[in-house]
Amino acid sequence: xxxxPNLVKEVAINxxxxxxxxxxxxxxxxxxxxxLHLITDAYSKRIVGFQLADNMLAVTTLKALQNNTILMKVxxxxxxxxxxxxxxG
Numbered sequence: 001x002x003x004x005p006n007l008v009k010e011v012a013i014n015x016x017x018x019x020x021x022x023x024x025x026x027x028x029x030x031x032x033x034x035x036l037h038l039i040t041d042a043y044s045k046r047i048v049g050f051q052l053a054d055n056m057l058a059v060t061t062l063k064a065l066q067n068n069t070i071l072m073k074v075x076x077x078x079x080x081x082x083x084x085x086x087x088x089g
């Protein structure tokens with residue numbers, strides 16, 4: 001299995017939402033394997049995004065990032081702001 005270098009080894013992680021990390025773990029259900037792709041906040045250890053799939057593809061991990069709860073709040077706030085700007089002139 002391929003292991004990638006730690007690109008943030010020298011970074012002092014001292015607040016939430018500074019660094020997110022991706023991880024994949026497998027779950028066996030009956031005789032089939034499923035893979036849980038997780039996005040975790042490195043400081044708080046809070047899971048901020050996830051995707052369950054039957055593969056270990058990078059695109060599935062990207063879906064976990066897209067399902068990120070914090071990212072969705074930011075996008076929702078941005079969309080709300082744009083909507084208000086359009087409606088208020």
